[in-house]
Amino acid sequence: MSAPSSAESPSLAQSLHFWARNASNESALLQASLRLGLFDALPVEGSGEPVTVARLAETAGASARGVRSLLELLVCLGFARMDDARHFSLAPATAALLKDPAFRARLEAELPWWAPLGLLDEAVKRGEPVEHGGRPWDVLGHYRALLLDAPQASSPGAEDFFDRFARSAARTQLLISAGRLGVLELLAASPRTLPELGAATYLTTTGLRVLVEGLAKLGLAREEGGAWGLSAEARQLLEGKALAYLVRSLSVSAQYWEALGRLDETVRHERFVLDLKDPEVSRRFYADNSNQITAVFASHFQLSRRAAATLAQARPLEGASVLDIGTGSGVWGAAFARATPTTHVTYFDQAVVLEQVRRNTESLKVADRARFWPGDLFTQDFGAGAFDVIILPQVLNVLRPEDLPGIFARVARALRPDGVLLIAEYVLNERRDGPLDHLYFGLRRFMTNEGDLLSASEYGSLLSDVGLTQSVCIPLPTQEMLLAARPGVALPTQLAPADSVPRQESPRRA
Ligand SMILES: C[S@@+](CC[C@H](N)C(=O)[O-])C[C@H]1O[C@@H](n2cnc3c(N)ncnc32)[C@H](O)[C@@H]1O
CATH class of the missing domain: 3.40.50.150 (Vaccinia Virus protein VP39)
Structure with a gap:
């Protein structure tokens, strides 16, 4: 399945599959590529000699295998090009977007938010800014700005790039939190008002409001007469064991969150934040994985x-x-x-x-x-x-x-x-x-x-x-x-x- 874009209008089932498994990968790919300077190091197609992975890795001071993992995805998504000799260049449309200093600044402003966005559970519990790296972050406010407030329209291409760069991961994390905090399950059981949801979960109304409105924006929840429940389409999709399966696959994606946020470090130094070659990490990860695959x-x-x-x-x-x-x-x-x-x-x-x-x-x-x-x-x-x-x-x-x-x-x-x-x-x-x-x-x-x-x-x-x-x-x-x-x-x-x-x-x- 290709990454959904507004032009393709994917079904809710396709979108859900993408948000649960690959949306955070997509944002991490683009954020790491920006941090590593890959977009600047690639010659623009038609106006420079395409380069090899080895050459690009040398320019970026990074591991060739890591750079290749990013490049092959950028080619598949259409942001970069590869010729038959496996030489790479940047697609002209990508280059044009990234040349705009205001757009670039908007992207760069999102980079420090990866780790705080991962603290959504805590933000929903507290209903106020949460601490990270010695300072408070208005995580709920940032989710609201990203997912609920009207996008700052520039051009459809820029909006699509920004969406993949920042909102894709935010959608995954919103679903992770809604699953982990039991909100998806409660919405599936019966419609509830926000105070009723609060009483059932001990979560703040401010936090719950961001969660349920975010889920509504994704087409998963809806409000009727002041009570929140799953949308009709989501109810159909998440019938039977499907909801438990979704929550389990979100918990697998959650395990990758920190490592995805530091993907540039891994590509640069092959420093593995989630190192499955560490026997203890592997034992825990695969014991969980075995339960997951038994479920399917x-x-x-x-x-x-x-x-x-x-x-x-x-x-x-x-x-x-x-x-x-x-x-x-x-x-x-x-x-x-x-x-x-x-x-x-x-x-x-x-x-x-x-x-x-x-x-x-x-x-x-x-x-x-x-x-x-x-x-x-x-x-x-x-x-x-x-x-x-x-x-x-x-x-x-x-x-x-x-x-x-x-x-x-x-x-x-x-x-x-x-x-x-x-x-x-x-x-x-x-x-x-x-x-x-x-x-x-x-x-x-x-x-x-x-x-x-x-x-x-x-x-x-x-x-x-x-x-x-x-x-x-x-x-x-x-x-x-x-x-x-x-x-x-x-x-x-x-x-x-x-x-x-x-x-x-x-x-x-x-
Ligand atoms: C991705 S899972 C595949 C599971 C299964 N074959 C399937 O298709 O559903 C990889 C399996 O390799 C096992 N594995 C990973 N490292 C291993 C090691 N060093 N020795 C033995 N098994 C290992 C894991 O425990 C896990 O069950």
């Missing part, structure tokens, strides 16, 4: 079962021995366990994560053919010739690029001669300038000291180096599946039809 088990299970059915078209899975590395909720391994009554699956992850996997396999009645293997995927020796299928589901993006050859070598060694490696990942297009959602995901992986996203041919070349010379990339509904094997092993070329697997099934929630 049903839809992922559809996908992984379809992937298993696809592989079974070319390679029978009866009696197969399967290894699922970085299993998370176990959703991929369990799909293979369900493919036949005789498939055995080994689930590999950090010990803290395997507890939930054990419960999920019991609930899905595949625990009798399960083995749980705790370990560190960076160093674990997976043995020699022991597995028919090895799955790396959404896990390579955890590894830094320099670690990929090592894990591919260990995995290739652990595969039987006719074994198949299945990688489920967000695979970039061959130009590496899309899809947009994938690039945002890749930015989060870079800023957390994790992996890089690759194109299908970049994967193909690394896999050939370890003897897996055949590979095929098959698009799944929300990600891609790459299958690789030694020469002569049959691989499917087409996704199995959706009706080849039963509908919606998930483990009981603990």
